[in-house]
Amino acid sequence: MTAVFTVDHVSQVFQPRRSALAVVALDDVSLTVGKAERWGIVGESGSGKTTLLRLLAGLERPTSGAIAFEGAELTPAGRDSQRGFQDRGLRSRVQLVFQDPRSSLDPRMTVGAIVAEPLRGRRRRAGASSLSRPDRAARTAEVLAAVGLSADAARRYPHELSGGQRQRVAIARALAPNPDILLADEPVSALDVSVRAQILNLLTDLVAQMGLTLVLVSHDLGVVRHLCDRVAVLQHGRIVETGPTEQIYARPRQPYTQELLAAVPRLPAVLPPSDERKPPRPLQK
Amino acid sequence: MTAGTEMSGPRGTLPREVPSASQDSVPLLEAKGLNVWFGRHRRQALRDVSFRLAPGQRLGLIGQSGSGKSVTALAVMGLLPDTARTTGSIRFEGRELLGAPERALAALRGRDIAMVFQEPMTALDPTMRVGRQAAEAVRLHASATSRATRRRVIEAFAEVELPDPERVADAFPHELSGGQRQRVLLATALLNRPRLILCDEPTTALDVTVQAHVLDLLDRSLAASGAACLFISHDLAVVARVCQDIMVVFDGAIVETGPVARLLANxxxxxxxxxxxxxxxxxxxxxxxxxxxxxxxxxxxx
Structure with missing residues (x-):
């Protein structure tokens, strides 16, 4: 079986224009994402998580190393990567959900237009003919229903929606072209804890129903544990630990992973040890 | 003569009430029957909100976005927009804040009541070195030489464990990481030794490891200064980490208040x-x- 993504010794170095200091965002990273696997990429901000995701989406080219999509190299040197992408219908097969739906949705477009936009591409995947206007409307209604939005949400604008609803729109847009692979960059970290549960439920259901391959980036190991069966831990652009989620969650080997796990805020189990955090002054009664 | 100088404070200063015999009975902050409406359609953002905060107490205000958490903090700071209509009472150390003249509120803000905002990138001026911004908080409320002020700022930066505080003070906000920016805001809030710190989702924009560090710092700074804290968050786990008491706001109304342990258990x-x-x-x-x-x-x- 061919892997969906094969990341082979990839480095990504950013050279700021007026600075001599190069930023090594990814340092010799290798990773294989198999079909229907659900990968979580965790690490602090600046660890290279988002850079890795952008490379998988073909939005950037690596400085060195190679990334293959289903066995074929994604970014052959000297070739326009966007062309290569569209030739193989990759644009519609690989879809992205971003962290902040406030900035990833165009404020001047209605929800319906946002969700239908990926269906209007000129070069479509082989087999899927370009959709007519009524077909696009039908598909839009279908995916909006799938993410739990009512049909009349299509006429609304993003600013009329709550944060959770906006993230549902972003997910609907990603699902509209019927992708096989979903890349998600911190899809719930801009949301309220109470809304987070709804979106996690939605993602869990959709990934299972559609048999999606998922690559999810998050700083929160709790979120990754819930959605992903495999984890790669990134620190300073290097993968320091990979493995099945349960194993890494239960027995992290690297001190850095242990630190990430310990930082996830948790509610005290039943009754918190009240002596530990005594008020500096007596409470009013 | 001395009495005369005391009387002629800056114009618009709130009358100081004589502290009552029992200090504990006077809450630091007390809101009573607070209602806030917005806009032409009179959308009600707060409904009959009442709470008390004792000196040094840490109270968590928890609720969904849009539930009225931030409106509560802005009402206390007197920073609600002109389109807001407010009724009820907010008293700080017995002095009424609602309807108080702007000058009086300005004298209070940053000195007795400080605020730490959610997004340090928007709370800091991108065109100004952060040391100067922090110094502004000192110099608005006290006349001090710039050298003395700078020393205080650098000490404050060191207290929140900013590495190389001298260098940080000379940096622009974009040159700092999110966690460093939030520590700058925290240090600035603490500079005038306020008696109340309002924290509006101070760690929501940070990732978990940085969040843990900033919460730890806040915890220690509050303990060291004895300041009270109104801590706003949507995340119960974060609130439980800092506060002893929690107030739950739902659709603009307080639905439940109590000690963290009791609230979690029952x-x-x-x-x-x-x-x-x-x-x-x-x-x-x-x-x-x-x-x-x-x-x-x-x-x-x-």
Whole structure:
């Protein structure tokens, strides 16, 4: 079986224009994402998580190393990567959900237009003919229903929606072209804890129903544990630990992973040890 | 002569009330029957909100976005927009803040009541070195030489464990990381030794490891200064980490108040039960359906 993504010794170095200091965002990273696997990429901000995701989406080219999509190299040197992408219908097969739906949705477009936009591409995947206007409307209604939005949400604008609803729109847009692979960059970290549960439920259901391959980036190991069966831990652009989620969650080997796990805020189990955090002054009664 | 100088403070200063015999009976902050409406359609953002905050007490204000958490903090700071209509009372050390002249509120802000905002990138001026911004907080309220002020700023930066505080003070906001920016804001808030710090989602924009560090710093700074804190968050786990007491706001009204331990053990309002269930992500089986707040509001949650 061919892997969906094969990341082979990839480095990504950013050279700021007026600075001599190069930023090594990814340092010799290798990773294989198999079909229907659900990968979580965790690490602090600046660890290279988002850079890795952008490379998988073909939005950037690596400085060195190679990334293959289903066995074929994604970014052959000297070739326009966007062309290569569209030739193989990759644009519609690989879809992205971003962290902040406030900035990833165009404020001047209605929800319906946002969700239908990926269906209007000129070069479509082989087999899927370009959709007519009524077909696009039908598909839009279908995916909006799938993410739990009512049909009349299509006429609304993003600013009329709550944060959770906006993230549902972003997910609907990603699902509209019927992708096989979903890349998600911190899809719930801009949301309220109470809304987070709804979106996690939605993602869990959709990934299972559609048999999606998922690559999810998050700083929160709790979120990754819930959605992903495999984890790669990134620190300073290097993968320091990979493995099945349960194993890494239960027995992290690297001190850095242990630190990430310990930082996830948790509610005290039943009754918190009240002596530990005594008020500096007596409470009013 | 001395009495005369005392009387002629800056114009617009609030009359200081004589402290009552028992200090404990006077709350540091007390809101009574606070109502806030916005805009032409008179959308009500706060409904009959009442609470008391004792000196040194840490009170968590928890609720969904749009529930009225930030409106509460802005009302205390006197920073609500002109389109807001407010009734009720907010007293700080017995002095009424609602309807107080702007000058009086300005004298209070940053000196007795400080605020730490959610997004340090927007709270800091991008065109100004952060040391100068912090110094502004000092020099608005006291006449001090710039050298003395700078020394204080650098000390404050060192207290929040900013590495190389001299260098940080000369940096622009974009040159700092999110965690460093939030520590700059915290240090600035602490500079005038305020008696009350309002924290509006201070760690929501940070990732978990940085969040843990900033919460730790806040915890220690509050303990060291003895300042009271109104801590606003949507995350029960974060609030439980800093506060002794929690107030749950739902749709503009306070639905439940109490010590953290009691609230977690015996939540009475379905919304609170939903929040607790949603915050216990680590206890759910991976991939299982997570309980949501709506389940509890509909009465289908366990």
């Amino acid at each position: 939540p009475s309002h379905p919304y609170t039960r939903g929040l607790i269930a949603a915050a216990r992500l680590d206890e759910a089986a991976p991939g299982s359906r997570l309980p949501t707040v709506e389940d509890f509001l509909r009465g289908t949650g366990s």
